[in-house]
Amino acid sequence: MPPSGSIPPSRAMPPSRAMPLRGASEPLASLYDVALLDLDGVVYLGGSPIRGAADALAKAAASGMRLAFVTNNASRTPSAIAAQLTGLGVPARADEVITSAQAAARLAAEHLPAGVAVLVVGGMGLRTAVLERGFRPVTTAADHPAAVIQGYAPDLTYSLLAEGGLAVAAGALFIASNADTTLPTPRGRAPGNGSLIQVIATATGRAPLVAGKPEPPLHAEAVARSGARHPLVVGDRLDTDIESAVRSGADSLLVLTGVTRPLEAVLAAPRHRPTYLAEGLAGLLGPHPEVAAADGGFSCGGWRAAVDGSGRSVVTGSGAPMDGLRALCAAAWSAREVSEPAAAAALAELGLPHPLG
Numbered sequence: 001m002p003p004s005g006s007i008p009p010s011r012a013m014p015p016s017r018a019m020p021l022r023g024a025s026e027p028l029a030s031l032y033d034v035a036l037l038d039l040d041g042v043v044y045l046g047g048s049p050i051r052g053a054a055d056a057l058a059k060a061a062a063s064g065m066r067l068a069f070v071t072n073n074a075s076r077t078p079s080a081i082a083a084q085l086t087g088l089g090v091p092a093r094a095d096e097v098i099t100s101a102q103a104a105a106r107l108a109a110e111h112l113p114a115g116v117a118v119l120v121v122g123g124m125g126l127r128t129a130v131l132e133r134g135f136r137p138v139t140t141a142a143d144h145p146a147a148v149i150q151g152y153a154p155d156l157t158y159s160l161l162a163e164g165g166l167a168v169a170a171g172a173l174f175i176a177s178n179a180d181t182t183l184p185t186p187r188g189r190a191p192g193n194g195s196l197i198q199v200i201a202t203a204t205g206r207a208p209l210v211a212g213k214p215e216p217p218l219h220a221e222a223v224a225r226s227g228a229r230h231p232l233v234v235g236d237r238l239d240t241d242i243e244s245a246v247r248s249g250a251d252s253l254l255v256l257t258g259v260t261r262p263l264e265a266v267l268a269a270p271r272h273r274p275t276y277l278a279e280g281l282a283g284l285l286g287p288h289p290e291v292a293a294a295d296g297g298f299s300c301g302g303w304r305a306a307v308d309g310s311g312r313s314v315v316t317g318s319g320a321p322m323d324g325l326r327a328l329c330a331a332a333w334s335a336r337e338v339s340e341p342a343a344a345a346a347l348a349e350l351g352l353p354h355p356l357g
Contacts, residue, residue, distance in 0.1 A: 023290035041258015074151025100212030122151035151177035178212025
């Protein structure tokens with residue numbers, strides 16, 4: 001059997017990190033057994049459904065691809081998230097939802113025996129995950145917890161953060177569900193758990209162990225719970241979803257409906273480069289065009305992109321803007337240096353100076 005994170009050898013393209021972006025002659029939904037889907041910015045945005053997402057997922061599932069919903073948000077239980085997805089037209093069961101709270105609780109179980117007290121600095125999702133691992137959730141440092149596990153919750157209070165800080169200062173193991181500095185919302189990027197954990201980290205001088213993306217524990221939890229043999233990570237963030245896939249050796253699809261903008265994709269560092277690129281989840285349903293090296297540049301569809309020695313990007317041709325973006329990403333990723341103004345100008349030639357979706 002192929003290793004986790006790979007696609008069947010009979011249909012796989014030769015792996016190559018030197019050749020940015022991979023083509024696929026068949027729909028991705030037929031090449032991978034499970035889509036490990038991020039939620040906010042991929043399926044919905046701030047609680048509102050992303051246009052076309054439910055339909056694309058229904059078609060992917062009908063073709064045989066299994067869906068698993070993998071989120072860094074630890075504030076809610078899998079059953080609550082599954083109910084929300086179902087209400088948005090994406091039928092989901094609780095066992096198809098994998099959260100960073102579950103990964104954090106598993107991480108605690110690797111260090112501590114069952115039954116010990118764990119101070120939960122977060123919401124119901126984190127508390128439930130701690131209970132499922134056999135720990136005793138508490139809310140004060142006076143209970144002498146063996147660990148403090150922190151996750152995002154919209155109603156997180158100073159008093160609970162203070163209790164967590166006191167417990168960590170007293171020697172409790174410090175675990176964070178995730179370290180996302182921001183959360184995507186319809187109003188823009190709001191502070192995420194990565195910003196909130198700095199309260200305890202700054203007060204105690206101790207950095208937490210992190211369970212969520214891009215750290216390996218959440219990806220391992222998702223693969224274990226979904227039974228994936230050759231999963232495709234699908235996400236909207238370079239520094240969490242895509243980096244998690246790269247670090248775990250899995251293929252990935254970047255969608256541009258959430259946090260990542262086209263300019264950020266062009267300028268992505270090697271650890272943030274996806275295997276495939278699409279405007280949205282419809283990218284699961286069709287083939288992906290080849291990005292070919294040609295005449296000192298890269299071509300895709302009707303577009304050709306190149307980067308000269310000074311970091312200037314040049315895009316010529318016509319056709320689907322996403323094909324032009326694929327060619328531009330390939331050229332930029334293969335270059336020694338790309339200037340941000342030049343990349344922005346090239347995107348303007350494609351008609352992509354602003355976020356998609």
